[in-house]
Amino acid sequence: MAAAHSAARATLIDVAAKVGVSPRTVSRVVNGETGFSEATRQRVLAAVDELDYQPNLLARGLIRNSSDTFGFVITMIDDPFFPDLALGVQTAGLEHGRTMFFAVTNRDPAVEEQVLRSMMAHSIAGAIVFSEDHDQSKLARFADRGLQMVLVDDVLDHPNVCSVSIDLYDGARQVADHLVAVGRTNPAILSGSSPPRKQRRLRGFTETMTAHGVPVISRSVDLTLEAGEVAARQLLAEHPEVDxxxxxxDLMALGAMRAVQATGRTVPDDVAIVGCDGIQLTEFVNPSITTIHIDRERLGRTAVASLLELTSGSNPEPVVLPVELVVRESA
Amino acid sequence: MAAAHSAARATLIDVAAKVGVSPRTVSRVVNGETGFSEATRQRVLAAVDELDYQPNLLARGLIRNSSDTFGFVITMIDDPFFPDLALGVQTAGLEHGRTMFFAVTNRDPAVEEQVLRSMMAHSIAGAIVFSEDHDQSKLARFADRGLQMVLVDDVLDHPNVCSVSIDLYDGARQVADHLVAVGRTNPAILSGSSPPRKQRRLRGFTETMTAHGVPVISRSVDLTLEAGEVAARQLLAEHPEVDxxxxxxDLMALGAMRAVQATGRTVPDDVAIVGCDGIQLTEFVNPSITTIHIDRERLGRTAVASLLELTSGSNPEPVVLPVELVVRESA
DNA sequence: AACGTTGACGTCAGCGTTGACGTAAGAGGG
DNA sequence: CCCTCTTACGTCAACGCTGACGTCAACGTT
Structure with missing residues (x-):
């Protein structure tokens, strides 16, 4: 079976031979260093163009012990939150000419370990990671081994790690205030099965409700539509007073809405529904869903900016992006 | 400004020194070659474990002139079709221990060029590409340069290229048959602004309708929800008889459905709506949308399988996946 | 006993690049 | 005219790994 037919890629040596200089000089021109005349520069660039020379990034990465590539690791991809985040990461990365390794862990710690190891083996410059590592020991170990990381919606105190998060405490507070304002007295929260440090939504909601003198029923469930539906059905069976x-x-919110409607109740008259993230879906279902809007693309861009800072040697401030409650029909 | 704190990664030489053999022997063990005793193997593996040795994939890629990494390039990511495809690609890739470069082109040919060049500079083994290159000259040029590619829903006759597509001609035929069966006589099609060779949906629909003696109104529009909405509004204004x-x-279908409803018409009583892809959204809107279901995850897995075949030297058969019409409320 | 064969290693070079350092020619200063 | 400095290069080694090939002891064969 024929191997890939390919005109062998041109190297520095080929370019150098063509111009009649040493490879080192070509390297200098290509990398925008100094130490060559304008005339030489022109001739080198012409040869680069003619031979369609492109630096071998593996060789460069090998000596520099770090490639220009970064990793992007997320837990799932069927929640539109993540594609939107990915779009921001990708766009910002591209603007800086960076190539990106990509992996979905399916919330499996073993997979998370595998992909981070693999990325390290590729000498990535750093990684943007959305993790659900419960105790952060794994992340800490990678950081100890020298992997620089930006955690999305998570924090870890380590010189190789910085953080980009979302002000979900405030978002949840806004939700609570809004629900109280529209007269709800028996609220419930379907919290995710995330690590406790990621439960700012839960704290913001319950603490604000408590301040209003309103008790909250809380359930911890999987972050999927199906789990939201099942949980809401049980919730309503056990606590028919929930309003x-x-x-x-948002996916869980949609699941909950379906459960509510399946019991013959009306949204929002009998039960108000509020989601979180502001994915497109929330606009198009009936009734449309009130939600905490997160600028996911901006979150991705910010993560890239922080990573670039981190890998260039400085220590970026943790970022916390603001959120906005978008009131629609469901609450 | 501290550089990343890192305990220098162990190399073959470190492992070899610890065991008291040559690096070449360690390499042999690590790569599962032959030419070492079982006792040596044990000792090497123990040292590998103890030093947490991981091969430097840049170095390996440099000598082999090809890394174990592959590229995955798509045009957009806000259409859930692509995340689902990505999930299949990622999962299958991971099963084979492959790391994946990822890029979204936003249908910009310049970006497509940039990311493919960048990936080639990283000596990727091959790429899975969903392109909208109108004339395929760009893809052909990359193939000529030696890049092995699997095209998703596209074909190109070149020894370095193979293809994984979807039987959308048949899907469109099923749609046409169904619409005729439920008594529709004035059908319209909102076709995408894709290259002609990707218009099998259009041909399948019109040819089948023609066979039924039914004329079809056709509009070519952007593949977005908004474009679908605008186009459907115009269509209904100019051709109120469309049923x-x-x-x-599916995104265009949803846009069209909104336009229909905005004119006071009912779906499906006045106008039937049929989409394509079978994204989750179609189940949850009201009315739920009849659509051609594509197994996107399988498509992704298949693409990986073909790429692995292609890069290992054989010439995989073009694959065409079957589709299934899922009849819901909208038609 | 001489000889080929096999297994289990080791040696060496080189993938393409860049860091560190060397050098020769010209400019500028005293 | 000598000395120093700068500019514009070139040389060499090394990054970590593996392909090609060499070596040496143990074994089996005639």
Whole structure:
């Protein structure tokens, strides 16, 4: 079977031979260093163009012990939150000419370990990671081994790690205030099965409700539509008085809404529904879903900016992006 | 400004020194070659474990002139079709221990060029590409330079290229048959602004309708929800007799449905709506959308399988996956 | 006993690049 | 005219790994 037919890629040596200089000089021109005349520069560039020379990034990465590539690791991809985040990461990365390794862990710690190891083996410059590592020991170990990381919606105190998060405490507070303002008195929250440090939504909601003198029923469930539906059905069976459900993400909110409607109740008249993330879906279902809007693309861009800072040697401030409650029909 | 704190990674030489053999022997063990005793193997593996040795994939890629990494390039990511495809690609890739470069082109040919060049500079083994290159000259040029590619839903006759597609001609035929069966006589199709060779949906629909003696109104529009909405509004204004709209993808179908409803018409009583792809959204809107279901994850897995074949030297058969019409409320 | 064969290693070079350092020619200063 | 400095290069080694090939002891064969 024929191997890939390919005109062998031109190297520095080929370019150098063509111009009649040493490879080192070509390297200098290509990398924008100094130490060559304008005339030489022109001739080198012409040869680069003619031979369609492109630096071998593996060789460069090998001596520099770090490639220009970064990793992007997320837990799932069927929640539109993540594609939107990925778009921001990709766009910002491209603007800086960076190539990106990509992996979905399916919330499996073993997979997370595998992909981070693999990325390290490729000498990535750093990684943007959305992890659900419960104790952060794994992340800490990678950081100890020298992997620089930007954690999305998570924090870890380590010189190789910085953080980009979302002000979900405030978002949840806004939700609570809104629900109280529209007269709800028996709210429930479907919180995600995330690590406790990621439960700012839960704290913001319950603490604000408590301040209003309103008790909250809380359930911890999987972050999927199906889990939201099942949980809401049980919730309503056990607590028929519930008149508002705040879900950790929009998919769960949609699931909850279906459960509510399946019991013959009306949204929002009988039960108000509020989601979180502001994915496109929330606009198009009936009734449309009130949600905490997160600028996911901006979150991705910010993560890239922080990573570039981190890998260039400085220590970026943790970022916390603001959120906005978008009131629609469901609450 | 501290550089990344890192315990220098162990190399073959470190492992060899620890065991008391040559690096070449360690390499042999690590790569599962032959030529060492079982006792040596044990000792090497123990040292590998103890030093947490991981091969430097840049160095390996440099000598082999090809890394174990492959590229995955798509045009957009806000259409859930692509995340689902990505999930299949990622999962299958991971099963084979492959790391994946990822890029979104936003249908910009310049970006497509940039990312493919960048990936080639990283000596990727091959790429899975969903392109909208109108004339395929760019793809052909990359193939000529030696890049092995699997095209998704596209074909190109070149020894370095193979293809994984979807039987959308048949899908469109099923749609046409169904619409005729439920008594529609004035169908329209919102086709995408894709290259002609990707218009099998259009041909399948019109040819089948023609066979039924039914004329078809056709519009070519952008593959987005918004474009679908605008196009359907115009269509209904100019052709109020239209009683069925088949859209190239589900997002356009949803846009069309909104336009229909905005004119006071009812779906499906006044106008039937059929989409394509079978994204989750179609189940949850009201009315739920009849659509051609594509197994996107399988498509992704298949693409990986073909790429692995292609890069290992054989010439995989073009694959065409079957589709299934899922009849819901909208038609 | 001489000889080929096999297994289990080791040696060496080189993939393409860049860091560190060397050098020769010209400019500028005293 | 000598000395120093700068500019514009070139040389060499090394990054970590593996392909090609060499070596040496143990074994089996005639």
């Amino acid at each position: 508002a459900i705040f879900a950790f993400n | 069925a709209i088949f859209a190239f993808n």
